[in-house]
Amino acid sequence: MVKIGVCDVNEDETRRTVYLLESQMKNDVIDKDNVTIASHTLESVMLDLDDQRFDYDIFITELSFYNGRNGVELAKRINKAAPSCNIIFYTNKIPNELDIYESRHVNCMLKGRHDGRLVMTTGRLIEALMSEKSKAFIKIRFDRNIIILDCREIMYIRLEGRVTKFYIVMNEKEKKIFYEYRPLSEIMKDLPDNFVRCSSSVVVNRDYVYMYTHQMITMKDGREVKIGRKYSDVMKSKLLNLK
Known part of the structure; x- marks a missing residue:
């Protein structure tokens, strides 16, 4: 919108x-x-x-x-x-x-x-x-504030309980987390094409994917993310395009 x-x-x-x-x-x-x-x-x-x-x-x-x-x-x-x-x-x-x-x-x-x-x-x-x-930027709302995030700096997005967390890369040693109450299905509409949903609770920026198998993604910060069975075919097609 x-x-x-x-x-x-x-x-x-x-x-x-x-x-x-x-x-x-x-x-x-x-x-x-x-x-x-x-x-x-x-x-x-x-x-x-x-x-x-x-x-x-x-x-x-x-x-x-x-x-x-x-x-x-x-x-x-x-x-x-x-x-x-x-x-x-x-x-x-x-x-x-x-x-x-x-x-x-x-x-x-x-x-x-x-x-x-x-x-x-x-x-x-x-x-x-x-x-x-x-879709270079995304607007998120939390605690009556509106924050504009640069999508290039988002490593992954995780739904934890009722809160959606955006994990932002600040530099090689520092990361920051932003919060929002919004379902991933709605957030995905505002994200560029390099974001891929790999499970019911996680969306990853494929620019930060270090390696992957059919069951697991390893991000560049070392975090491992399981690939849900429902999303495996989409993940495979999108990650095959990684350079």
């Missing part, structure tokens, strides 16, 4: 942008089955960022807010908290005093003049996010 956030200088302009996108979803220009759109004020976005609850894939924001606040500073905060988020500046004007390139963003366009471009850009981003190549 792709999450889009919209933040504008006032509620009326926010509603206008949300309506523009939702009308295109009804016309099937934007994928309506895999997208949610949420409205925000600048204050509510800041609260989400402060509380580590910001989890948008695409964020559309105005550049000029009240009291001298601006979208570039907001974008810089989003860049830091959610580096995988695609930011679009959708603005009434581009103030001369702002350098929009101080922050990472995918496009900057003017309201009214570039509505079609906003729809086209958003549609293309959604399509890219739904493709396999986009």
Whole structure:
């Protein structure tokens, strides 16, 4: 599911942008089955960022807010908290005093003049996010916090009791564990193709597989993982492609 956030200088302009996108979803220009759109004020976005609850894939924001606040500073905060988020500046004007390139963003366009471009850009981003190549990061939720993990650093994922644990490689000597309450079947949908489920309770990143037999996988950290009978054929076909 792709999450889009919209933040504008006032509620009326926010509603206008949300309506523009939702009308295109009804016309099937934007994928309506895999997208949610949420409205925000600048204050509510800041609260989400402060509380580590910001989890948008695409964020559309105005550049000029009240009291001298601006979208570039907001974008810089989003860049830091959610580096995988695609930011679009959708603005009434581009103030001369702002350098929009101080922050990472995918496009900057003017309201009214570039509505079609906003729809086209958003549609293309959604399509890219739904493709396999986009799954470089995964969002997990635990204790009301949202954490964005780089999938390349996940060695394996294990269901232990009711908690799913993500084992992250920090360096050769250090590892870290993150937690989430979510079934592996749902997590698998958000992972790139190099992740393979080898039992009812374990998913491994094949980039970290050291060796394997028909019954057992040995990870590069020495951990041994049993291959469930139900998953043996899929494991065999996927691990045969190891270089």
